[in-house]
Amino acid sequence: MDNDDLITIGVITGKHGLKGLLKIKWYTENSKGLELYNPIHLINGNTCTLKVMFENKGQAICALEGINSPEEASLLKRQKIFAKRSEFPELKNNEFYQVDLVGCQVKNSEGNYIGEVTAVYDYGSSPLVEIGKELVIFNNDNFPYVNIKEKRIITNYDSFGENNDKK
Secondary structure, three states, rough: OOOOHEEEEEEEEEEEEOOEEEEEEOOOHHHHHHHHOOOOOEEOOOEEEEEEEEEEEEEEEEEEEOOOOHHHHHOOOOOOOEHHHHHHOOOOOOOOOOOHHOOOOOEOOOEEEEEEEEEEEOOOOOOOEEOOEEEEEEHHHHHHHEEOOOOOEEEEEOOOOOOOOOO
C-alpha cells in the first residue's frame, strides 16, 4: 500500500493490563471513531481490526487483533495507527479534512502569493497551519476563503512574519 494514501488517526501510547490491551490517543472526533476505519493499518504494512473497549483518562483502551499479551502490546508503543484516505466519509459543501489543507497555495486578497501550507498541527485549541516557517492559527478570520478542490486559500493578510515562501 502506498503510504501517501494513509492518514494518521491515532497513536499507541502504551499497554493496559495483562491481556494485551492498548492505550491509544485518538485523532478522530471521538474514541469510537477509531473503529470506523477498520481494518486499521500499521507502519509495517500490517492491517488488523481494532475494537475500543472503554476510555480511561482521555485514552481509548483497545483490543487489537493478534495482540494477546502485555509483551506484544509493549512492542507497539509509539506506533501510529493509520486509515486509508479513501475510507473517509464524503463531507458536505465547505467542509474539509485538515489534512486536505496541506499543499494548498495561500494568496492574499489581491492574489499575491504568500506561501504553501506544508503541515497542520492541532493540539486541541485552534489548528495551526505551517506556511513557510510561520505557524498561523487556522480560522475564518485569518482565512475567509478555502477551496480544497483548487488547493487555494485566501487570507486577509499580506504576509505572516518575515520568512514566507517566495514564488
